[in-house]
Amino acid sequence: MDKIDPQQTIFYSIEKAIKTYRQYAQKNLSARLPGITVDQLLILSLLEVNPEMAQKDLASWLFKDHASITRMIELLVKNEYLSRAVNPQDRRKFKLNISDKGHDTLQELKPIILNNRQDALAGISEKEIKELFITLNKIINNCQ
Structure with a gap:
């Protein structure tokens, strides 16, 4: 029987x-x-970008389970990057608000984020990036 080497797949490289x-x-x-x-x-x-985003939507966008998002939000609240208030439309949910410290942190780290992306994409043309988006979206659609 032939062996299946996961390192020889595109999925390994993507991961x-x-x-x-x-x-x-x-x-x-x-x-x-730190x-x-x-x-x-x-x-x-x-x-x-979306101040009304619900916790379940955050979990979906970040590919995380609800418990993981809850722990991350707890830490962000504890460290004063976020505040939480009862959602007036649905008292079972919380409204998350970025604090001044959270906004300042985003502004402070924005140049690092942009530089990280620039470094990671160095030597890759716009055409290659567009082609990669198309290819990845085909994989996503094939699996849904």
Whole structure:
């Protein structure tokens, strides 16, 4: 029987690229502001773009389970990056608000985020990036 080597698949390379980028990004973020994670920063960024985003939507966008998002939000509240209030439309839900410290942190880290992306995409043309988006979206659609 032929052996199946996972390292010889595109999926292995995609996963490795994502993990390598996240480690690189975390190292650079931690050098500037220890104690905040890539995922926590993604939560703040998503809420900055869409302030009404619900916790379940954050979980979906970040490919995390509800318990993981809840823990991350707890840490963001504890460290004063976010505040939580009862949602007036649905008292079972919370309204998440980015604090002044959270906004300041996003502004402080924005150049690092942009530099991380620029470094990771160095030597890759716009055409190659567009083709990669198309290819990845085909894989996504094939699996849904």
